[in-house]
Amino acid sequence: MDQNLKILIFSLNNESFSTDINQVERIIGYEEPTPLPETPNFVQGVIKHEDKIVPIINMNKKFGFVEKNDENKKIIIIKRDENKFGIIVDNVYEVKDVQESLLEEAPEITIGIGRKYIKGLIKLDERIVILLDLDKILKKEEEESIF
Numbered sequence: 001m002d003q004n005l006k007i008l009i010f011s012l013n014n015e016s017f018s019t020d021i022n023q024v025e026r027i028i029g030y031e032e033p034t035p036l037p038e039t040p041n042f043v044q045g046v047i048k049h050e051d052k053i054v055p056i057i058n059m060n061k062k063f064g065f066v067e068k069n070d071e072n073k074k075i076i077i078i079k080r081d082e083n084k085f086g087i088i089v090d091n092v093y094e095v096k097d098v099q100e101s102l103l104e105e106a107p108e109i110t111i112g113i114g115r116k117y118i119k120g121l122i123k124l125d126e127r128i129v130i131l132l133d134l135d136k137i138l139k140k141e142e143e144e145s146i147f
Contacts, residue, residue: 004098005020008027011090013063016128018130019131020119020131024079028074030075033047034046043056059087102122103119
């Protein structure tokens with residue numbers, strides 16, 4: 001039987017990306033993070049979220065995309081064990097149920113982004129949505145330096 005996958009679709013660099021909704025705690029409006037010294041360049045800083053300090057990752061910088069100042073920017077708070085971090089995305093579109101059979105493996109020559117971050121590609125209507133594995137966005141050593 002075909003499993004359903006519930007995904008959150010968002011945009012980066014005019015491309016459609018998504019993540020498993022189970023990785024998402026909540027979506028908040030953009031607020032300028034407080035920069036921290038000596039963090040990787042894609043760590044925009046930290047914000048206070050529910051009385052906790054949460055590191056914020058700039059996904060455009062992480063993937064080497066051009067950053068544009070978009071008033072639709074959002075921060076998606078990601079749960080990861082007991083840690084949380086936020087990712088800055090250009091816009092958030094929808095939560096959608098998709099059949100797992102629509103998920104295809106990413107080709108070897110995946111555009112710009114390391115394949116390790118990609119769980120697969122989903123064909124929706126006329127577009128392809130890249131399903132990210134947000135558990136793999138931070139390498140162990142990056143995680144240790146941030147949390």
